[in-house]
Amino acid sequence: MKLRTYFLWSAALAVCLATACASHKPVAASQPATPVAAVAPTPPIAPVAPPVPMDVLTPMIASPAVAVPPPAYNGPLPNTVLAWDSELKSIDVHEGDAQGHLSFSFTNVSAADVVISNVHPGCGCTAAELPSMPWTVTPGTNGTIPVTINLHGKTGTLFKNLTVTTDKGIKMLNFRVNILPVALPTMTEADRTNNLKIALADRQAVFSGDCAICHVKMGEGKYGKLLYDADCAICHEGEHRATMVPDLHNLKVPTNNEFWKTWISHGKAFSLMPAFAQSEGGPLSEMQINSLAVYLNFTIPSKATP
Numbered sequence: 001m002k003l004r005t006y007f008l009w010s011a012a013l014a015v016c017l018a019t020a021c022a023s024h025k026p027v028a029a030s031q032p033a034t035p036v037a038a039v040a041p042t043p044p045i046a047p048v049a050p051p052v053p054m055d056v057l058t059p060m061i062a063s064p065a066v067a068v069p070p071p072a073y074n075g076p077l078p079n080t081v082l083a084w085d086s087e088l089k090s091i092d093v094h095e096g097d098a099q100g101h102l103s104f105s106f107t108n109v110s111a112a113d114v115v116i117s118n119v120h121p122g123c124g125c126t127a128a129e130l131p132s133m134p135w136t137v138t139p140g141t142n143g144t145i146p147v148t149i150n151l152h153g154k155t156g157t158l159f160k161n162l163t164v165t166t167d168k169g170i171k172m173l174n175f176r177v178n179i180l181p182v183a184l185p186t187m188t189e190a191d192r193t194n195n196l197k198i199a200l201a202d203r204q205a206v207f208s209g210d211c212a213i214c215h216v217k218m219g220e221g222k223y224g225k226l227l228y229d230a231d232c233a234i235c236h237e238g239e240h241r242a243t244m245v246p247d248l249h250n251l252k253v254p255t256n257n258e259f260w261k262t263w264i265s266h267g268k269a270f271s272l273m274p275a276f277a278q279s280e281g282g283p284l285s286e287m288q289i290n291s292l293a294v295y296l297n298f299t300i301p302s303k304a305t306p
Contacts, residue, residue, distance in 0.1 A: 075169050076170060076171070081109070081166075082109070082137075082166070082171065083109045085106070087174065088174045088175065090176040091178070092178045093151060094181070095181050096220035096222075097179075098151060098220075099150060100148070100151055102147050104144070105143070105144045107142045108137045108138065108141055110139060111139055114166050115167040116137065116166050117133060117165050118133065120162065120163045121147075121161075122160055126147060126162070127147070127148050127150075129148070130145065145173075147175070151179065153223070154177075154179055157177065157178050158176065159174070159175075160174070160175050160176075182214075196272075203272060204274050204282070207281065207282060207283055216283045218230035219288075223287070224292070227284075227291060227292055227295075235272075244271070248300055252303075254302050255297070257294065257297045260297055261289060261290065264276050264289050264293060265277040265280070276289065277289060
């Protein structure tokens with residue numbers, strides 16, 4: 001029995017060994033390696049210059065030096081620094097004047113320089129004539145700020161101001177402009193009769209000599225109603241209106257904008273009505289004539305049927 005078992009185990013072992021040998025394949029000979037392309041040697045890295053210190057660069061890139069005024073002090077400017085001839089002024093002008101003029105004077109009464117960095121008018125119709133800024137005023141010296149006011153289209157009383165900014169404080173200067181009506185000359189009946197003869201001989205004569213005070217000066221720079229009151233009403237609605245001067249509110253003919261513009265521009269030959277257009281020797285611009293025509297067409301509607 002033992003001998004039989006021994007032969008069985010031996011046979012099984014022989015089968016296993018034979019199977020293992022059959023499955024084992026011989027190792028193939030090593031294949032030659034694929035050749036690798038030659039790689040160029042890496043060039044040496046060029047040395048990098050060290051950064052230039054900022055204290056060396058700064059002088060090369062710095063902006064050119066400019067005069068910079070000292071920072072302004074926002075508080076009020078003491079009277080012990082600049083003494084003004086007046087902080088409130090008043091001037092009189094007349095209707096029709098193109099400009100008004102005044103000036104503020106000051107003295108540096110302190111022991112140090114005063115730097116004026118800005119003089120700012122309170123409105124666009126006011127301008128101050130100044131030296132280049134900043135304006136340095138040394139101790140004991142004087143200065144003047146001339147002021148010009150544009151009076152175009154202005155009437156009545158105007159209140160204006162200037163703000164002076166310095167490194168020692170801010171000063172507000174105020175002024176008043178009184179626009180007075182043009183003083184009309186006193187005329188006698190004899191004067192009126194004589195002027196009437198002159199106008200009949202030359203209707204454009206009202207724009208020259210003493211007549212220009214009423215018929216030119218009063219209407220300068222005016223438009224619409226103000227221009228009508230100055231140049232038209234003086235004849236057409238005056239207390240001493242001549243009988244041959246028509247009442248514009250009671251015309252018997254159709255009127256419109258072109259009607260008024262034509263009569264104002266060209267007048268009427270052989271009458272007292274002059275030509276107001278500058279192209280015909282009159283004092284009014286085309287814009288002024290248009291403003292009169294629009295005003296009259298609106299305020300005096302046509303009463304007659306075309």
